Amino acid sequence: MPQTTQAVLRFGDEYQAYLDKEYPLTDRPGFAVSTVRPSQVLQFPGVTFESTMMVRRLMEENDRRFNIFGRPSFAHNHLPHHILTSYSLGASPKHLQATFEANVKAMAPLPAPNMEGDESDQKGKETKESAVGSDAKELIINQDNWHDTKLLGVKDHYPAYLLFFHKEIERIGGMETLEKYFFSSAANSGGKQNKKGPRMFTRLFSGAFHPWIHLGFALEFRDQVTLAEAFAQAAIHAGEELGCAFPDNWPTVPSAKSHARRRSSQTIDTDASFIDPRRTQVSASNMTGMMGNLHSNTTPLTFSTSVTTGYRNLAHVSLLEIYAELCESKDIEIPAYDPDMSINERLAAVVKGDQGEKIRKIADKWGLTEGELVKAGEADGWARRVEELHILCTLLAVGTGRAGKETRVDFFLMHCLTSSIFLSSVLVHLTPPHRLVILKSYLTVVLVTALSRGRPRIDPEIVLAHTAFPSPRKVAKSNDAPGKDVEGLDEETETIGKLEDSTYGNFWTGVVDNALHAHGMSHGRKRIAG
Numbered sequence: 001m002p003q004t005t006q007a008v009l010r011f012g013d014e015y016q017a018y019l020d021k022e023y024p025l026t027d028r029p030g031f032a033v034s035t036v037r038p039s040q041v042l043q044f045p046g047v048t049f050e051s052t053m054m055v056r057r058l059m060e061e062n063d064r065r066f067n068i069f070g071r072p073s074f075a076h077n078h079l080p081h082h083i084l085t086s087y088s089l090g091a092s093p094k095h096l097q098a099t100f101e102a103n104v105k106a107m108a109p110l111p112a113p114n115m116e117g118d119e120s121d122q123k124g125k126e127t128k129e130s131a132v133g134s135d136a137k138e139l140i141i142n143q144d145n146w147h148d149t150k151l152l153g154v155k156d157h158y159p160a161y162l163l164f165f166h167k168e169i170e171r172i173g174g175m176e177t178l179e180k181y182f183f184s185s186a187a188n189s190g191g192k193q194n195k196k197g198p199r200m201f202t203r204l205f206s207g208a209f210h211p212w213i214h215l216g217f218a219l220e221f222r223d224q225v226t227l228a229e230a231f232a233q234a235a236i237h238a239g240e241e242l243g244c245a246f247p248d249n250w251p252t253v254p255s256a257k258s259h260a261r262r263r264s265s266q267t268i269d270t271d272a273s274f275i276d277p278r279r280t281q282v283s284a285s286n287m288t289g290m291m292g293n294l295h296s297n298t299t300p301l302t303f304s305t306s307v308t309t310g311y312r313n314l315a316h317v318s319l320l321e322i323y324a325e326l327c328e329s330k331d332i333e334i335p336a337y338d339p340d341m342s343i344n345e346r347l348a349a350v351v352k353g354d355q356g357e358k359i360r361k362i363a364d365k366w367g368l369t370e371g372e373l374v375k376a377g378e379a380d381g382w383a384r385r386v387e388e389l390h391i392l393c394t395l396l397a398v399g400t401g402r403a404g405k406e407t408r409v410d411f412f413l414m415h416c417l418t419s420s421i422f423l424s425s426v427l428v429h430l431t432p433p434h435r436l437v438i439l440k441s442y443l444t445v446v447l448v449t450a451l452s453r454g455r456p457r458i459d460p461e462i463v464l465a466h467t468a469f470p471s472p473r474k475v476a477k478s479n480d481a482p483g484k485d486v487e488g489l490d491e492e493t494e495t496i497g498k499l500e501d502s503t504y505g506n507f508w509t510g511v512v513d514n515a516l517h518a519h520g521m522s523h524g525r526k527r528i529a530g
Contacts, residue, residue: 023064030167034059036223039088041425045508046090054093058083058100063225066107068158068233076210076233079103080226084217090506098496098504111159146235147186147198153238161232174218174227175429181231183434189249201251201437203239205445208343208412209419211237216422219429241347244356245448251437317365319392319443320458325362326447327455332358334451343412346452359451363444373432382435386423389439393420393446399463400456407462410453416446 034056038047059080068077079100086099139157141164151157168177181187187200204211211234218227326332335341335349351359368385375381397417401408423442427435450456497504 023061030163030170031064032166032170032224032228034063034223034225036084036087036221036226039084039220040222040428041220042088044088044090044506045512046092046506047087048093050093051087051091051096054096055083055087058096059223059225061100062107063162063229065110067110068162068229068236069155070106070108073108073155075106076207077107079107080217080229081213084221084223084226088221090508092503092505092507095497095504095506102496110162111156146181147200149196149198152198152200152203152235153240155236158232158236161235162228165228165231165235169224169228174224177227177231178215182234183251183253183437185249185252188251197248199239199243200234201441202242202246203234203237205242205441206234206237206239208415209445210415213415213419213422216419216425220422220425238344241344242351242445242448244348244351244353245359245444246356246441251441253431253433253437316367319366319388320395322362322365322443323392323447323450323458325365326359326451327457329358329362332451334455337454343452347448350448350451356448359447360444363440363447366440366443368436368439370432373435376428382427382439383424385439386420386427389423389443389446390420393417395458395460395463396446396450396456399458399460401459401462403459403462403465410456412449413453413456416449420446 036052036056036059038052062077062079062083066077066079069075070077082099082103083096086096091099139151139160141151141157141160145151146161146164165177165181168181172180182200182204187198188202189197204215211230214226214230214233217223218230332355335346341349368382372380372385373382376383393413393416396413397409398407400410400413420442423438427438430438499505502510
């Protein structure tokens with residue numbers, strides 16, 4: 001009988017007592033409590049009050065306990081991604097904590113705020129040294145120095161930036177922090193006193209899209225803890241590899257306040273429990289209301305259509321046509337293959353000189369009108385353009401191999417696909433001018449990434465050759481699985497928990513599958529579907 005390495009599973013008040021004892025907020029003054037709520041995108045059976053409370057505690061523990069880079073030090077912390085995705089798929093509280101425990105060995109500890117990182121783990125660190133020398137342990141990020149380009153882009157400064165953004169979200173709100181520190185002119189061009197400029201917007205797409213992905217998770221699940229981590233993660237990425245892909249004053253957009261708009265009364269980003277951590281109490285009784293109102297809560301922001309924003313009304317050119325032009329262009333060179341080149345070096349080589357401008361001109365042929373940027377769910381709204389990006393990124397990830405050969409997914413093209421998932425979660429909160437900037441910028445980075453991977457040719461037949469009815473009877477084992485003797489993992493199968501134990505996983509998937517196969521159960525199927 002397979003044995004499972006037993007994790008210490010704590011629930012309810014017991015878990016809260018453990019968290020407060022081992023990682024108290026008194027040791028992390030200024031840190032926030034989690035405001036996680038069910039996904040605004042995926043409504044899957046199995047999400048409960050208990051699983052929501054478990055996720056909140058796990059998000060808080062990750063925030064107080066772990067660095068944004070794991071082991072090795074160039075690997076990003078994916079723990080919130082694992083937990084939030086499993087939560088949205090209906091994982092039980094027991095499964096969620098087992099998932100957490102199974103990934104702990106890959107994490108690195110978070111240094112005390114305002115201190116340097118672990119000096120014993122220097123292998124794999126970026127070559128950029130801390131700009132504050134021997135005084136690094138006293139570093140405090142504040143209103144006066146947050147934009148200092150000598151402090152930005154330094155991995156060891158993550159704890160200081162994390163504390164800073166926790167305080168800013170508490171002070172002015174989550175979306176206001178995004179506006180001020182990523183979209184504003186001061187956050188990018190820097191003005192006369194800072195010639196280089198912080199370029200914060202560009203940093204969001206650095207590091208194989210990881211700050212952007214973290215931001216998407218934060219907004220999809222309305223969690224202020226994950227949001228602060230996303231902002232801090234962006235701040236400590238250099239972003240220089242994408243610098244030439246955008247002009248120095250990018251992005252140029254009116255502020256959200258100056259852009260006339262009228263908010264829907266049920267808009268997500270005005271949700272008090274997301275903005276204000278003091279209003280995050282959730283009870284079992286109101287959990288049903290939270291989940292039942294998900295569809296109405298996803299009502300997009302609405303804006304006055306009388307505002308003139310200067311969008312060009314071009315004839316629609318598809319993204320596949322744009323990518324075909326990129327592949328055929330003789331004006332854009334791609335670096336010769338060099339196994340010793342890092343991904344950042346390849347990205348920088350792609351956009352060097354005037355190549356960044358040439359790539360932008362091709363991307364700019366993707367005409368986006370004001371009308372569609374105001375709308376969301378309609379056939380001619382921005383959701384359709386997001387779907388177009390999904391298709392392009394899917395084909396780049398899984399339709400660029402060799403026909404008849406074993407499927408091999410490029411690591412960085414795969415991140416184009418996984419990052420595209422969060423476009424809707426971010427765009428629903430933004431004004432039309434901000435949506436335009438995000439869509440055009442995201443497309444540009446995808447094109448630059450494709451060029452850095454050798455400008456692969458898309459072959460849709462590779463995708464269509466797969467069966468439409470795969471049989472998920474065997475649990476796939478990841479190449480980067482943590483291995484045996486890990487808390488929460490079954491020793492024989494190396495899966496999270498025992499496959500035959502219904503307290504792990506999501507028992508609803510089995511219920512649905514059984515209902516589909518059961519003969520003469522039409523009424524039961526309707527009850528399950530309802």
